[in-house]
Each structure stands twice: as structure tokens, then as C-alpha cells.
Amino acid sequence: MVNEPTLAEWRHLYDLAARIKTMAPWGWMDETDVFGVQDPVSGETGYVSIMGALGEHLAVTAYLGTKTLYEFWEFQDEDSSYWPDGHLLEMPQLQVSFLGRDELEPADRALMKQLGLTFRGKQAYPVFRSYLPGYVPVLLNAPEARFMTHILEQVLDVAPRIREDDAILLPGDDDTYLVRVAHMQGDQLMWEDTAVHLSPPDYEPLPISVDTQVLETLKKQKPGSLELEVDLILIPARVQEKADERPRFPYALGVIDARTGFIFGIPLLTVETSLEEMWARVPDTFVHVLADHKLAPYQVTVPTGFLLELLTPVSTALGFKLRQSDDMPQLRAAVDSLFQSLAGD
Structure with a gap:
């Protein structure tokens, strides 16, 4: 289909995921060590969270947009009995997780077979998903795959620097975030660290109407x-x-x-x-x-x-x-x- 990533784009994504699995940033980063990556095409920022410090679920997730970031913090800060189980997966996000072979869906198996890819070991298989609230998680479409490529490339850049000095995650107050932003230099994208101050979003009251x-x-x-x-x-x-x-x-x-x-x-x-x-x-x-x-x-x-x-x-x-x-x-x-x-x- 027109909106699907090319095989070359998928291959690059799997290569990046394999490099992240080898680097294992969850060894020194918690899921609350969040930084941003701005999509050079849409301008949307994905706020990156590394999961796996406890070794149970290894993943790189990008929560999409400021509103979703603050929902993530609410989920972290609220009493655990406030939100239903699984609410984290009701937030708009792009994710690559590392699963066992028996956890793969047919679409993942078919894609890996088409690319001629094999992985060995526990939690070794990269699985890419797009999450939207109320919808079944699906494989990335072409724009999402390109954004995810930038996200994973920036994880490979930022995570080792956090290991050396985690102060880079705190360029200001609690509402100021490290955000990686790209600009064109000739025909190349050049990335740089920026400090972006965010304001908590205004939440509209739910439009409740009872008969x-x-x-x-x-x-x-x-x-x-x-x-x-x-x-x-x-x-x-x-x-x-x-x-x-x-x-x-x-x-x-x-x-x-x-x-x-x-x-x-x-x-x-x-x-x-x-x-x-x-x-x-x-x-x-x-x-x-x-x-x-x-x-x-x-x-x-x-x-x-x-x-x-x-x-x-x-x-x-x-x-x-x-x-x-x-x-x-x-x-x-x-x-x-x-x-x-x-x-x-």
C-alpha cells in the first residue's frame, strides 16, 4: 500500500532496534528519564521513555505531543488505583518493544521473513507498533516509520551521554526538557540539543450528557x-x-x-x-x-x-x-x- 514503509525503511528500523538492544540503555535509564525528539517533517515532538529497568518489558516508547506527556506524568504520579489497568497504552505513542518469538504476530513474522531477518535469544525480536486511544495497535505507517527512525537514531546519540552525565536531562526547571531538534545543513539533517519549556495543557471538561x-x-x-x-x-x-x-x-x-x-x-x-x-x-x-x-x-x-x-x-x-x-x-x-x-x- 502507498502509506506503508518501504522494505529499505523497515530494514533500517530493524538495524537501529538491534543496535539499541545491544546497547541496552535500560541498564542506566528509567522510564521517567524523558527527553524529546522533534519530527523534522511534522514538527510534532515525541517524548522518549526507555522501559526495561526491571528487565520485564524492554521497549523504547515515544509519547506523542505535550498533552500525552503530561498524561504520562499524571499516570506516574496518581494513586495507582485512579486509572484503569492498561491506561498507559491508551496514550498516543510509537513503540518498539523486544519480545520472544512466540509473542510475534503473523504480520511481524511475515515482515521479518520478507527481509530475511533472524534474531536469537530472549526478548530479541523488535516489534514496532503505533498506539492510538481506543484502537488496536498496528504496524507503523510510512510517516510514523520515518519519525521512529529519527527517534531511535537520537536514542543512540543521547542515551550514552545520559550515562556519562544525566544532568543533560534537566536543562532547567521541572517543565523544561531536553529536545533534539534538526535543521538542514546543505542536504543533511543536523541535530542539536535544545531546552524547551512546556506549559501544562488546559484540559477541557468531559462533555457529559445524561438523558x-x-x-x-x-x-x-x-x-x-x-x-x-x-x-x-x-x-x-x-x-x-x-x-x-x-x-x-x-x-x-x-x-x-x-x-x-x-x-x-x-x-x-x-x-x-x-x-x-x-x-x-x-x-x-x-x-x-x-x-x-x-x-x-x-x-x-x-x-x-x-x-x-x-x-x-x-x-x-x-x-x-x-x-x-x-x-x-x-x-x-x-x-x-x-x-x-x-x-x-
Whole structure:
């Protein structure tokens, strides 16, 4: 396809990845040792994080844009129970990770075979992915591959210098970053260190809208002793309506009876325009599950602070107790059963 990298571009990427694997910058860098690389074509900056200090997941990731960088820091700084598991992979990013042979997908195997590449050893196979919120990770397209080439080349330049003097990562205050920027000199790209001061982005409030007519109907119901367990779960399945569109992940809003395990609803949501837009639909989706089953819960338990915030307006309107807890056995059992059925077990 026109938007795919050439075989020569792929070969260069695999060569760069192999050099990084040999250098092993995770031996002296943590994932919070972040520096930027500006794309010479688009002007977008990818903020590079080296993963693998604990030896579990070896990767080079570039978080795309200032907003994503600050989301990364929020994820690092927030109480671990605020965001759902896997939220880091809901951030826009380009990544090369080093996996075992048995972890490769058919597309990776086919590409390596086409290039005649072989790798040996544990966590030896470079796997390149583009991540977008709510979408299935896919191989890099041509512009992404070219940007990733610059990123890996700059890792090879910057990481050894950080090993000698990690002060280069701190060219100013906490909001000032080392960013590698290129300019043309003749027909060559010349890279230089720059200190870029960033300002935290302004976050727009989620455009939450709940069906007021349904809400008023629910207010008329007398609360009983019903307790619910509720979670928003990313489903590891592909949703793809057209062959030429990027496949998406569906999310399920599980609404479970905390005593019996009865499933009142698992309505599916997908990203249409943005992850934030999908999140904004969660309260209304929950309200409609309550209305469909004429439920007047006394208490609703959710696992994350994020979901607690999303459902607080509904809790306030309907008067039920909303609490956060990891102890949700009925919902976990329902999710496990769902995942087993998807896996064909």
C-alpha cells in the first residue's frame, strides 16, 4: 500500500532496534528519564521513555505531543488505583518493544521473513507498533516509520551521554526538557540539543450528557438494598466495519449484581472521535442500564478513581452510595468468563 514503509525503511528500523538492544540503555535509564525528539517533517515532538529497568518489558516508547506527556506524568504520579489497568497504552505513542518469538504476530513474522531477518535469544525480536486511544495497535505507517527512525537514531546519540552525565536531562526547571531538534545543513539533517519549556495543557471538561427524562423516571423509584459492581473494561477483540479502516477495541460497561453475580448489562462502547468522547457517554449508558431493568441501587462499587468521578453526578442525582474498592468478586468472575469465551476456552 502507498502509506506503508518501504522494505529499505523497515530494514533500517530493524538495524537501529538491534543496535539499541545491544546497547541496552535500560541498564542506566528509567522510564521517567524523558527527553524529546522533534519530527523534522511534522514538527510534532515525541517524548522518549526507555522501559526495561526491571528487565520485564524492554521497549523504547515515544509519547506523542505535550498533552500525552503530561498524561504520562499524571499516570506516574496518581494513586495507582485512579486509572484503569492498561491506561498507559491508551496514550498516543510509537513503540518498539523486544519480545520472544512466540509473542510475534503473523504480520511481524511475515515482515521479518520478507527481509530475511533472524534474531536469537530472549526478548530479541523488535516489534514496532503505533498506539492510538481506543484502537488496536498496528504496524507503523510510512510517516510514523520515518519519525521512529529519527527517534531511535537520537536514542543512540543521547542515551550514552545520559550515562556519562544525566544532568543533560534537566536543562532547567521541572517543565523544561531536553529536545533534539534538526535543521538542514546543505542536504543533511543536523541535530542539536535544545531546552524547551512546556506549559501544562488546559484540559477541557468531559462533555457529559445524561438523558434527563430517564433520570427523572429513575428518581421516582424507591431505593432498596441492591448493590452493584460496575467497571469499564477494554475487550481484547477487534471491531472493524470496513477493510481499510483501523480496527478498534470495544469497551464494555459491566453492571453486575454484587450479591448474586447476575449481569444486568454489558453494553459496548467504542471510540468514535476521541477517548474522552467515549468516556463522556459512560454515565448515560449506565443510567439506561438502570432504567432498562428498573434498578434503584443502594450502593454502587467501582474499581478506579476515574470511574468514581465519572459516575458521581449520577450518584448525586439518584442518591445511591458510590464507593471505590478493588474487592469486586462478582464482576471479576463475569469478566474472566467473558475473556475465556473470547479466547475459545
